[in-house]
Amino acid sequence: MEIEVKLRLLTAAAHLRLTTILAPFHLKTLHQRNLFFDTPRNDLSTRRAVLRLRFFQNGVTAASATDPPRCVVSLKAKPTLVNGISRVEEDEEEIDHGLAKECVDSPSKLSSLESRVLKRVREEFGLNDFLGFVCLGGFDNVRSVYEWRGVKLEVDETKYEFGNCYEIECETGEPERVKTMIEDLLRENDVEFSDSNMTKFAVFRSGKLP
Template identity: 30%
Template sequence: MEIEIKIRLASEEHTATLEKALGGVSFSTEDQDNVFFDGVHKELIKNQLVFRIRLIEKSGKEPVAIVALKGNAVLVDGIAHVEEEEEAIDIELARRIIENPDLIPEAAKSHLLLKKIVDRVPCSEGYTHMGRFKNVRHKYRWQEYVVEIDRTLYPQGTAYEVEIESTDPEKAKARLTALLQEHNIPFGNSQRNKFENMLLGTLL
């Protein structure tokens, strides 16, 4: 179970102010290309499951690809709980699947998480794209946390979000919101996760 604080910021200006408060220099920057899949009859989403392939580029490193299966996501008062499994996948295979989702059943024969996805919810008439968005993630070390600042680019605009993964989310949220208040940065609880914003055309 992944537990994260998700706080929404209003603008690039407010996001830059927070980054300065965190020290100004991130220890990691990721350019993420997020592609979502489902059966042609939306079999996965009907079972509260989200299937994603993420392509990640980091400065000075070879690009990588990650398959993720998420389930039973709940987001209340800026705290998200979600069941999540991830597994690396050969990036060229990932790119071929993105170009042609019908390759998923064949690829599943040699990839454990893809096999689990295919077996868990059969999609007998094949797979299709659910949507796609890009995200730029900067990571900062602050107190005992890793703070992730996301600039997510949708067709409907850019969303600015701060995330902290923690086993004590109330404590982490209280510390983060105190920092935001100290630097006069307006904020609010994220109301939808990135997948929902993609599907619904929102920035909430």
């Protein structure tokens, strides 16, 4: 179970203000390409599950500029997002970057890819005898990561085809306490925010900004 605080930054100016404030605590910046897959019959979506390939491109900091490209496959299921606190069942695994790129070009190759996560998808969703996967599309995300007051903050600029969204996230086992800490930081620095009420995938599927 992944538990995260998720707060939406209401404007690009709020995002810039927050990243400026957090600059002394900056660890790295990640450039992510997120692509989503389902069956032609939407077997995963109808059961509140999401299959994602996340490609990590070279970052812009000294710590990440030399990192090789990576890809992680993840299965998320039964998400809830209430009062800015997200809970979702998640399983993820790093897979070969080159093979993952081939699956983007030919999604049917996901059916035979050697992967613990994809094996779970096939078995738990009864997909052993089906026509394969299709790519639903996706979006880019620039994630700035900070170590602040004992927690890791992730500040996102998500770039959809229909516009950009901004969000601050923090994975934690104490979501109520950490949410209060982050809210205090934002209010003290006049950073406009609200509770997130949609996941990034839900925003992508809706085709419009929240």
